[in-house]
Every structure is written in structure tokens, then in C-alpha cells.
Amino acid sequence: MIRIGHGIFIDERDIEERFVRASGPGGQNVNKVSTAVELRFNAGRAGLDPATRARLAVLAGTRMAADGTLIIHAQRHRSQAQNREDALARLIALLRTAAERPRPRHKTRVPYGSRVDRMQSKRKRSATKRRRGRVHGED
Numbered sequence: 001m002i003r004i005g006h007g008i009f010i011d012e013r014d015i016e017e018r019f020v021r022a023s024g025p026g027g028q029n030v031n032k033v034s035t036a037v038e039l040r041f042n043a044g045r046a047g048l049d050p051a052t053r054a055r056l057a058v059l060a061g062t063r064m065a066a067d068g069t070l071i072i073h074a075q076r077h078r079s080q081a082q083n084r085e086d087a088l089a090r091l092i093a094l095l096r097t098a099a100e101r102p103r104p105r106h107k108t109r110v111p112y113g114s115r116v117d118r119m120q121s122k123r124k125r126s127a128t129k130r131r132r133g134r135v136h137g138e139d
Contacts, residue, residue, distance in 0.1 A: 010095065016040040017084065022075035036075035039087040044068035048098075056098035070094070 022036035043053055044067070057064050064070050074087035
């Protein structure tokens with residue numbers, strides 16, 4: 001069991017790791033060794049509450065498959081162990097962010113003084129534009 005926070009735990013059995021060859025620099029090491037990690041987390045099976053799962057889907061974006069599987073691809077480092085740690089850390093960070101409930105928004109009103117100032121500036125601007133017209137009666 002991995003503790004995420006906010007009373008959320010995930011089971012290691014819900015996490016599947018696959019090792020693939022990484023792209024980018026690294027010379028012969030990249031061509032020989034599968035150092036990149038493709039971490040798959042089944043959010044549907046993990047027992048997350050529906051609100052957290054919905055927030056996770058929004059945060060994950062295209063990394064979330066249609067069946068509810070979150071896919072994290074880690075290849076920043078040249079070693080497999082570091083990429084595993086990186087992928088797991090990114091998953092935990094994403095789950096922690098999804099577990100936080102957003103603070104409810106409280107409706108506020110525009111202050112009276114701001115409305116008065118806005119109307120005065122509109123009247124002033126209107127008068128300025130009105131004075132730019134043609135001068136009538138002086139031919």
C-alpha cells in the first residue's frame with residue numbers, strides 16, 4: 001500500500017510497469033537497454049471516490065485512456081531505477097492534486113465606489129467624443 005495523503009491509499013497491484021526503449025541522447029545505452037518506464041495505473045479499480053476520479057481525469061487529460069487507465073511515460077534519466085522513481089513520484093503528485101477538494105467560490109459584488117468611478121469615466125469619455133464632431137453654425 002502506498003499512502004497518497006488525505007486518507008487515500010493505493011495498492012501496488014493497481015500499478016503496472018512496462019520497460020521500453022527510450023528515445024533521445026544516450027548513445028549505445030539507448031539502443032541496448034530498455035530504460036524508459038511506462039507506468040499504468042487503473043483508476044477505475046483503485047477504489048477512488050467518483051469526485052477524485054473525475055478531477056484526476058481532468059488533470060491527466062490525454063494521459064487517461066477511455067477505460068480509466070492512467071499512463072505515465074518516464075524517460076528523463078538514463079537509468080531504469082531513476083525512471084521508475086520518477087514515474088511513481090509523478091503518479092503520486094497527480095493523485096495528491098486530484099485528492100484536494102477545490103475551495104468553494106463565494107459570490108462577491110462589485111463595490112459601489114468602483115461602479116460610480118466606472119460610470120463617471122464613461123460619461124467623461126462620451127463627452128470627449130461628442131466634442132470631436134463638426135462645429136455647426138459658424139459658416
